[in-house]
Amino acid sequence: MKRIILVGKPNSGKSLLFNQLTGLRQKVANFPGVTVELKSGRFDQYQLVDFPGAYSMSTLTRDEDIAVEKINQALLDQDTSLIICNLDATRLQSSLMFGMQMQALAHQYGKALVFALNMIDEVTRFGHQIDVAGLSRDLGAPVFALSAKTLDGIAEFKTAVIQLAAEADSSNLNTVALPPLDYSVQVKQSRLLATQYGMPSSVVLKKQNAIDAFMLNNVSGGIAFLLVMFLLFQSIFTFATPLMDAVENAIGVSASFITDLTGPGMLADFLNDALFGGLGSFLVFVPQIMVLTLIIGVLEDSGYLARAALICHRPLSYFGLSGRSFIPYLSAHACAIPAILAARTIESPRKRLITMLTVPLMSCSARLPVYALLVAVLIPDTRYLGGIVNLQGVAFFGLYLFGIVTALLVSLLLSRSAVTDNEKSDMPFILELPSYRFPHWKPLIHRVLSSAKQFIYRAGPVIFAVSLGIWLLGYFPTSAGGLEDSYLGVIGQWIEPIFEPLGLDWRYGVAILMSFLAREVFVGALGTLFGIDGADENIAGLAANIQADGLTFGAGMGILLFYVVALQCVATVATLKAETGSARLVGALVFGYGMLAYLLAMLCAQFL
Amino acid sequence: MMSLWDTAGGQTVTVTTLDAGLDQAVSSRLREMGLDNGLPVLCLRRGPFNGALVVAIADCVYSLEQKVASKIRVKPL
Ligand SMILES: Nc1nc2c(ncn2[C@@H]2O[C@H](COP(=O)(O)OP(=O)(O)OP(=O)(O)O)[C@@H](O)[C@H]2O)c(=O)[nH]1
């Protein structure tokens, strides 16, 4: 298939434009370096490829390397019909700095190029007008003013792109190579054009600087930062609780409704224990995932993340990290895999490596169900200050913090060790601070919904299968609820010695081992086990059942810390291997985190 | 001679040269950003405890750490 590529300065709206042209939903957010790998989709009869942003053809970070390397490949490729070079109309100078380098290369390789003058809605809002015809004449290439957000000019642009691509395909332009343009002339030229056609920078930067006067102030900025972080973690707990209760009730009602229909017997036992007890106890946590995604999404699209990275740069440097490590660390609280890829924007290879190796210590959403369940079991629901501070919420925050602090300590250790000695190629910390924007609500809502869908699709089938397997092994041959005498009970005796030092019996052992398939399985597996064990047919609250069963505080805390530290996720391990290129290093990491997790759990069980 | 790192918050200065010690890729990036001979830079604020500097260059705001800001020679307007 013939190809059209979409390139440009970081954070200039490429991915949003890509989404509008292809109907796909690639991640869009308000900080430079959101897209870190090539993404393609279909536009008309072409394959449209969204690139990571780059400030220049001479690169400083890994995501820029990828962009430029792939641009060079595309230039040589016969199948590349057209290059769309995206410009941020409010920041013409920095956009053209890359744009004109791109244009010169396209020229040199005989490729057709069109400029998309994106974010024109903002230019209009500032009361400015850009002479598009003049700009196009001076650039010597077609320019289309448009807004990927309000869709102004998109229809015309689509028609034009199809036409330009078809023209390029049928002409022999693609074979004529021209001599390269002089670099310093280009730099001067882009400055001249920006002054002539662009908006005055004082207008563009006015609002953002006013907000920064508060957000980056030594006192108010620090307080704002801590407040945002505290609210982030606290709200996962507080906002989601009513929703979770609703889901739990709904599951309880449907469980009793359905088992009433079937009457008592093996089918009812199965539905109660495996389906509602196993899968149901996991669905309860979907609202938390959604709240977490919503808050991270708002932060990412507001423009605050770059500020947070700046504020953290100095303290993180002390631990051998960069301010840019903040962004992968934050997004790792949803999932480690995109976070490991996001580390590509980190300027120094050594800091990037350390960031990737410590990202798995951030508590991803798969740990949420485990945390929520055990916190409900171990910590009383006490409220202080008229209900604003909830002890369970604080415990939650504590677990997240424990992961972060461990990550910092491991980073410190790694940065002082020889594993990551790579000082020479270190690039300095240079980060653009984008304009503040109100989060774009439509993609945000979509993102929240798809996070729930993904959470269910990813772990749901595994949990169902495990619940089913556990139920079959645990229900037979006795079927009367004698879990100890079941097949599973017999298997359980073998593994019990591993978990004995942690103060746990074999049922927890089974749940922990099974959660190497997916961490959420822990909850589903325990749900099924306690379902079979329960004399009554009451599935109300797995937490209450565990409490009644007498899990000690120390052993429970041990499980929690184990889940904070252990690297149990196969997909994360695979991603780490691909990004670091070293199976040995990653193997050592899995082993190291595993030992540390076990040790911490043992210490908790013995001393708490 | 004064470097960008020595500027006070709110001060506008003019870039004179970039230190030769800078990596080639970094200095060409800085030039493209607008840290080029004779062009103005506005220092918006300094971070506490030697944290990164925030500067407005052309149409963008960047933060730069000491390691690089101290290698950009400037003179007051
Ligand atoms: N007002 C306005 N905002 C836009 C427009 N296009 C994109 N944005 C916003 O600009 C920000 C960056 O958009 P992205 O599409 O992620 O930018 P990108 O060029 O793909 O960025 P990288 O992947 O980091 O290189 C987001 O907050 C978008 O919502 C537009 O036409 N108008």
Ligand SMILES: [Mg+2]
């Ligand atoms: Mg993008």
